[in-house]
Amino acid sequence: LPAVPCQGHVAEFFPHLFLRPEAMRHYGLGRFPGRTIYSYERRRPFLELLRGVASGSRPLRELLEVRGLEEEVEGVISLMEALRLDRRTLYPGINVPNLGVISNLPPWATVEAPAYVDASGIHPLSLGSMPTALTGVMAQRLAQYEVTIDAALTGDRELALQALLIDGYLRSIDAAEEMLDDFLDAERRWLPEYWFS
Structure with a gap:
């Protein structure tokens, strides 16, 4: 199962691309966080809502209704359901301790890898060695x-x-x-x- 990160995610490992405007245009890259979900301007309106949901004073369904957060919210809920309800589900990318997931990286590294999730935990797939x-x-x-x-x-x-x-x-x-x-x-x-x- 191949890992398929987005261009911007891969490009963060190649700073020279972000330091040259012509390279950014050529590869369709924007400055991080730019228009991504990580942009403070995009998240600021949700701060009160997130605090309310975290404290229990506002219902989780309000967070589900926020436009632009659907993928993140649904992913988190799906992950919690897989863990709690023992629904074996494959996720394309979860951050996990390496522990042999990528054989030629140190075990202490955190890697993003495809993994199955169920009530017994997160089970990353072995990806072999990296080029x-x-x-x-x-x-x-x-x-x-x-x-x-x-x-x-x-x-x-x-x-x-x-x-x-x-x-x-x-x-x-x-x-x-x-x-x-x-x-x-x-x-x-x-x-x-x-x-x-």
Whole structure:
């Protein structure tokens, strides 16, 4: 069973496409989150509704009636039904721990893979090995995640800068330092004190 991500999802692994307007036009790509469901402007009107549904003060059916969220909402409900009602259902892409799903990626990686879902859990299909060219791309992304996690757990500013630079979207160390400063300033109240000592 092949995995079929959308162009924009694949393109996020190739920053040079997003840094060149002619490449974006050629491949029909837009800036993320753009018009996607992840756009804050698209989600802002639903914030109160989502909080109400989460707290139980508003019924779930209101969320089902929101235009533009149908696919996400139906997918989540279908997933919950498969788990609760033991309806063995195949999903084309679920984020799971690798644990052998893709044989040439580390087991600690999270991968998106087709999986069956039923009352006993999520059962990803084994996909074998990834082509060597893609393994190289994924190795860079996984290194970024590892460095990001280490930075988050230690408050190590140099590791945080390395993680930003590995990503490939920033054009300079100065830009990475500025972005890190902005992030730390904006998120200060949520971050452990060791980031600022």
